[in-house]
Amino acid sequence: MLRVEHLTKVFPDGTVALKDVSFEVKEGEFLAVIGLSGSGKSTLLRCINRLIDPTEGKVVWDDKDVTAAQGKELRRIRRQIGMIFQQFNLVKRSTVMTNVLTGRLGYAHPVTSLFHIFPEEDYKRAHAALERVGIAEKADNRADQLSGGQQQRVAIARALMQEPKLMLADEPVASLDPVLAHSILRYLETLNQEDGITVICSLHFLDLVHRYATRVIGLKDGELVFDGLPTELTPEKFKEVYGEEAEIVTVSGEKL
């Protein structure tokens, strides 16, 4: 239900971040995106919800042309696509509750929401979302008083508020230690399996890919160099994506 066709992105400074990338994602898949730092993973994810405008190519989602959408239509598409980030991107000085409520902005009244007024049911929904990621008791804390793992869970709760059908995760665990990495990915797995939310997640560690993904694509210098099942991603293929001198390391630091 998500189709990426011939996507190319050239930044104003001439950097070619994506070169003619095409692939499809079916509903309910957990797609891992792998590739070296600088290979274009973030650019790809941001082209899907149009935080970045692609130079050429098309993104079609639910039969809607995302690349052609503008203004209100674009925001309607965005509110159904949740996104979480490596740096969590919470508003650090706002409370956890306010951060979670911002996930509702695409639905909220455009005027009243400017004065931090949200309907009662949004508060209930926010509590439920925080409950789900296990930090309901932190609702009134300031976001910067939370640890990294907790902040990422707030970010997931914020994305949940959007009632998304698709979740984009840009290296969600790269700033976290191994134990927390698993716990965050397990939340994504639950969303994927129980709520049927499609997940596209860029990852760095082969063991995490094997453990959580249902499908993998690999990027190298902006080109699609691998598309297949995690089981097909042998150490040889992995080296193809990451380059010859790469060593395969698990999230907990062991060599494979």
Next chain:
Amino acid sequence: MGKRRYPDGSPVRESRGNWLSPFLSFVIPGAGQAYLGLYARGAGIFLSVIALIALILWQGTGVLFAPVLGIWVWNVWDAWQVARGRRPKFSIPVLLAAIVIYGLAFVSTEVQPQRMITGWDSMVPYVRALFHPELMEYATEDKVATAPIQVPCVEPLPEPDRKPTENPKIILDKKCGAVGDTLTLHGEGFFPNFEGEVWWLNPIGDAQRVIIDDKQAKFMTDDQGRFDLVITIPQAVPLSEQPPPGQTQTHQVRAEQHRPYGNLQPTRTLKLVWEKIGETVALAFLATILGMIFALPISFLAARNLMFHNPVTRVIYYIVRTSLNIVRSIETLMWAIIFAVWVGLGPFGGMLALMIHTIAALGKLYSEAIESIDPGPIEAVRATGANDLQVIVYAVVPQILPTFASFTLYRWDINVRMSTVIGLISDAGLGFLVIQWIRLNQFSAMATAILAIMFVVTTLDYASSILRKRIIEGKPASPKQNLFVRWGKWAIVLALFVVTFAWSWNVAEVSFTNLVTGLPSGMKLMKAFAVPDLLDRPTEAHSVRQPLPVPCGVAEAPQPPASGPRVALQPQCGDVGDPLVIDGYDLPPNTHVSIRWEMPDGSFLRVKSNCCDTDASGRVHLETKISPLMEIGEDSPPGSVGYVGINWEEIVGGPRISKTVKTVANLALITLLMALLATTFSSFFAIPLSFFAARNIMGDTLFGRIVYNVFKMGFNLTRSIEPMILVLIMAAWVGAGPFAGVLALILNNIPNLGKLFAETIEQIDEGPVEAIIATGANKLQTLVYAVVPQLVPPFLAFILYQWDINIRMSTVIGFVGGGGIGQQFRLWVGLNQYDKAGTAVWAIVIMVWSMDYLSAKAREKLI
């Protein structure tokens, strides 16, 4: 059953009726809340209401009672709500209190916006001049002629004490005249067919333009270089300098022509400005270097981590810290006044003022840098087996050196700015030129000096920002570099430094002799400052007098009473110029009395200045001559007579808070309110403007880049003019007083805050912005939820920082017409009333400290 509790856990006293607490609060604000057990809330409400009422009564503006009444009503409602277990927020009373305080600020700082319109006409020449600075001119050949004239006419007319010029010359139709008389000039020997202008020189040689029909008198010569012109004799000496009756003063009329020839060359103004630029930079340089040299050892004494090991050093620490704080809270310009008394006017006093403030400021900053040394690297270097010296060289110095250097550079920036205004007091640097030319109404010369200030400050700012960047990035010397080149570089830097230092030393006219010879007056001042004038005793005026008929016979001359305080005259009547002996009897012993000529119309004049004191038996004796003032003219009403009076004051009652303290308290409040208004208004304007100077907001389009650069440059240029200079112009616009001071501060604050705000906006974290756009939020929502929360705390912190600066600034802005406590301070110093000036200094120290403390607290809450 457990007690019902408030949300914060404190118990609700339900047993007491819901109606009693509002009633109590109606009678005494806060009483109901206290009755319900909320003592802090009750006391807070009570004290706020009392404080507001006291302020209103003090400043006397009754309208402002309305919001206080509002707070009172709110307090009753609040008591009722509290009794029902609720806790209303304080937003309403805080708003009302703000209305009261801003209302007071508007009234007591005499904010009158209409003056900005009515006074615009007097502003125009200043503004116009800024676009017409005096930079280049044609060299001229000049013809100047003067002729003496005596004002007023007296019999016999003495010879004038100045001679007329021969070629060219002017011939006047009169030898003498009174102010307002017409005077015909005939000139000969001038350039033919060329324009010239006429000036009037008073007896001390001050020149003023001769005005005809509101314009300067100009003349045009004929083919033979002759002209005729009629002018009126102007009032050229102040009334207090008028000649005594029967005498005259020699004035001069001057006619001058300036015929240009040859090439453009810098104006005299520009040359003078250039010279003073040097002086400005030299003062800042010397003050920074000397300040640094003194601050270095002091900072070690003020570092907690070095001094807290034993009780003796701990005491030293406290003494040094406190002195640094006191010195720092007295503004540089105030020090300039003090040093002007000590070493006299001129660059040296200005340099000392800059230096002493620099020592205190750097001493504090350095000591904080020492306190924040990381012990980790020290441990690590020691662990390698290094000795103490090696530890210092490799672990301590690298940690403090960059911080020290960047603090020093930061201080240098401040000193350059300060040095542009120190001249308002010390007759040195560019500020001196500005104030002098404003006094002489030479606006385009003034404009040249102001533009020079902009030029010097912005270029030096730019230079030091580059240097600072290099220090922070810290290029380590590469060991591969040729040793010879490396040492050569250092030698050049060192040589440059030595030359600059020597030159600055010379320009600053450093003179240890002045420092020593001025010491007594400096000490006198310091001593008076240290003992402020806090108490005085009420006094009562007394006088006795005795008629003195001049000439004899115009009135009776009765005998003075036989006892009690009395005046006896010998002779009892006489003519102008006769010797007269004045004796006072039975006056209070050892008291200062003033002996005056008292004229029939009630005016009086001291017989002798600084006279006299009674002796132990209450007697006073003075020999003089009868003053012409005492003469009764023919046209005086019959029976009128002059007196000789003796006046003194007697202390009645015990000590009380002195009038000085009251004046100072009142002015301190006004000063505070000036700072408040300035900070509020400038934030209000700076916030929207700052977005135009933020690179990331303006974007990369051509238009965006132009707007960005225009705003950024505009900020930097206006920022370079100190409020002390701006107030000179504002005073011309809206009249001297606190309002002019507020305007000057606002004009200086807007670009300062705007720059800081813009830099904050540029540093905004894009992550949250992206995340919120990704939820489908629109632009406005993104602004409110991702941008504003990031900006509010740093903006508030900058506003508080500006508030601290404004408090300090508004204590000195009155020196040059900006109202507030500074105006009074300068007046008192001028009148040699040092104890009163000292009271003002203490008030300033207290004010600055308490406000610093409050804003530090507020800042802690922000982080």
